[in-house]
Amino acid sequence: MIDANYIKANLEQVKKNLAKKGFNLEQSKFEKLYSNRKGLITKHESLLSEKNIISKDIGLLKSNNKDASSLLLKVESINKEIDKISKSETKAEKDLHDYLLSIPNLLDDSVPEGKSEDSNKIIYETKLQKNSLSIDHLDIINNIKLSFNHDVTSISGSRFSLLFKDIAKLHRVLGQYMINYHVENNNYIEVYVPLIVSEKSLIGTGQLPKFKDDLFEIKNKENSFLIPTAEVPLTNICNNQIIDLNTLPLKFVSLTPCFRSEAGSYGKDTKGLIRQHQFDKVELVQIAEPSQSNDALNNLVSDAEKILINLSLPYRKVLLCSGDTSFSSSITYDLEVWLPSQSKYREISSCSNFLSFQSRRLNIRYRNEKKKEYPHTLNGSGLAVGRALAAIIENNINDRNEITIPEPLQGMMGSDCIKIQGK
Numbered sequence: 001m002i003d004a005n006y007i008k009a010n011l012e013q014v015k016k017n018l019a020k021k022g023f024n025l026e027q028s029k030f031e032k033l034y035s036n037r038k039g040l041i042t043k044h045e046s047l048l049s050e051k052n053i054i055s056k057d058i059g060l061l062k063s064n065n066k067d068a069s070s071l072l073l074k075v076e077s078i079n080k081e082i083d084k085i086s087k088s089e090t091k092a093e094k095d096l097h098d099y100l101l102s103i104p105n106l107l108d109d110s111v112p113e114g115k116s117e118d119s120n121k122i123i124y125e126t127k128l129q130k131n132s133l134s135i136d137h138l139d140i141i142n143n144i145k146l147s148f149n150h151d152v153t154s155i156s157g158s159r160f161s162l163l164f165k166d167i168a169k170l171h172r173v174l175g176q177y178m179i180n181y182h183v184e185n186n187n188y189i190e191v192y193v194p195l196i197v198s199e200k201s202l203i204g205t206g207q208l209p210k211f212k213d214d215l216f217e218i219k220n221k222e223n224s225f226l227i228p229t230a231e232v233p234l235t236n237i238c239n240n241q242i243i244d245l246n247t248l249p250l251k252f253v254s255l256t257p258c259f260r261s262e263a264g265s266y267g268k269d270t271k272g273l274i275r276q277h278q279f280d281k282v283e284l285v286q287i288a289e290p291s292q293s294n295d296a297l298n299n300l301v302s303d304a305e306k307i308l309i310n311l312s313l314p315y316r317k318v319l320l321c322s323g324d325t326s327f328s329s330s331i332t333y334d335l336e337v338w339l340p341s342q343s344k345y346r347e348i349s350s351c352s353n354f355l356s357f358q359s360r361r362l363n364i365r366y367r368n369e370k371k372k373e374y375p376h377t378l379n380g381s382g383l384a385v386g387r388a389l390a391a392i393i394e395n396n397i398n399d400r401n402e403i404t405i406p407e408p409l410q411g412m413m414g415s416d417c418i419k420i421q422g423k
Contacts, residue, residue, distance in 0.1 A: 214260055230258070253283065317333055326350075
C-alpha cells in the first residue's frame with residue numbers, strides 16, 4: 001500500500017509512474033476520499049479541543065461552587081456530535097483504505113518501460129552448450145517403467161503430476177538440497193508454515209483483493225485459502241509487530257507445496273511440470289532496513305542464482321519491464337532456465353523488492369531510535385522445484401538414455417545418473 005499522504009503530495013508523479021503499469025489513478029476519486037477523511041479528522045479534533053476547554057471551565061465553576069449545568073449540557077451535545085463524527089470517520093477511513101488497496105506499487109526508476117515481456121532487459125545469459133537431443137521432460141518421465149497404468153487426470157484432473165521411482169526421488173532431493181543450501185550458506189532461518197492462510201494475510205501481501213480468481217478458496221473454512229506461495233505465511237510472521245532494528249535483515253526460507261488456479265492460462269502448458277495447480281517451491285523472504293533493501297535484493301537474486309550455477313543449468317537473468325512487473329513489486333528480476341524441448345527460457349525464480357508496500361498493509365514496523373518506520377520486504381523463489389526437475393531432465397538426458405544427475409545431488413541420490421527404460 002502506498003502512503004496516502006505521499007500520493008497527495010506527489011499526485012502527478014504518482015499518476016505517471018502507475019500509468020507505466022497500466023493503472024489509471026482516479027484523481028477525483030482519490031482526492032474526494034482523501035479530503036473527506038481529512039475533513040472529518042479535523043472536525044473530530046476541533047470538537048475534542050472544544051470539549052477539553054469546556055471541561056476545564058466546568059471544573060473551575062464547580063471548585064467555586066457555581067452552577068455548571070449549561071456547560072454540562074454543552075459537553076453532552078458535543079459528545080453526541082463526536083460519536084456521530086467518529087462513525088463517519090471510520091467509514092471514510094475504510095473507504096480510502098479500500099481504494100488504496102486497489103493501487104499497485106510504485107516502480108523503481110531503473111525499471112525499463114514496456115507493456116510486455118518483449119521489453120524486458122536481459123542482464124546476463126549463460127552460453128548454451130549444443131545438445132543434439134531435444135526431448136520433452138514429460139516424454140522422458142512417462143518412460144519410467146511401471147507394472148500398472150497410471151493417469152493423474154483420473155485422480156485430480158489436469159495440471160497435476162504423478163512422479164515415480166528415481167524421478168520422484170530426484171524431485172524430493174532437489175527441494176532438500178535447495179533449502180539446505182540456503183540455510184547452511186546464506187543464513188536463512190528455515191520455517192515450517194501452514195498451507196492454509198486467512199483472507200487478511202493475503203490482503204497483507206497483495207494477492208487480495210485483486211487476484212482472488214488465482215487462488216484456491218477453502219469452502220468449509222470461512223475466508224481461508226490454500227497458499228499460492230510461502231511468501232504469504234513467511235511475510236505474515238511479522239504482521240502487527242515492531243521489530244528491533246538490530247535484528248534486521250530477517251531472512252526466512254520454506255519449502256512448501258503451492259496452489260494456484262492458473263486463471264487466465266487456459267490452453268497454456270497444459271502438460272508437463274511447467275504450469276501446475278500444485279507444485280513445490282523453496283521461497284526466500286527478507287525484511288530489511290530501507291537503506292539496505294537494494295543490496296538485499298541483489299543478495300536475494302544471487303542466492304537463487306547460485307542454485308542454478310551449482311546445478312550447472314543454463315539460465316539468464318532478466319530485469320522485468322514496467323508492464324511485466326507485478327502488482328505489489330517495485331522492481332523484479334526473473335531467473336529463467338533453458339528448456340531444450342521448447343527452445344526457450346522459462347521462469348524458475350522471480351525476485352522482487354516491495355519496498356514498504358507490504359509492510360504498510362501488514363503493519364510491520366521497526367524501531368529506529370525513537371521513531372517507528374516501515375521496513376522493506378523482499379522475496380523470491382530459490383527455486384521452483386518442478387521446473388528445476390524439468391530443466392535437469394531435458395538438459396541432462398544423453399544418447400544412452402540416461403539422465404546425468406548434477407554433482408551436488410549425487411550423494412543424496414546414491415547415483416550419478418538415472419537410467420530411463422521404455423514401457
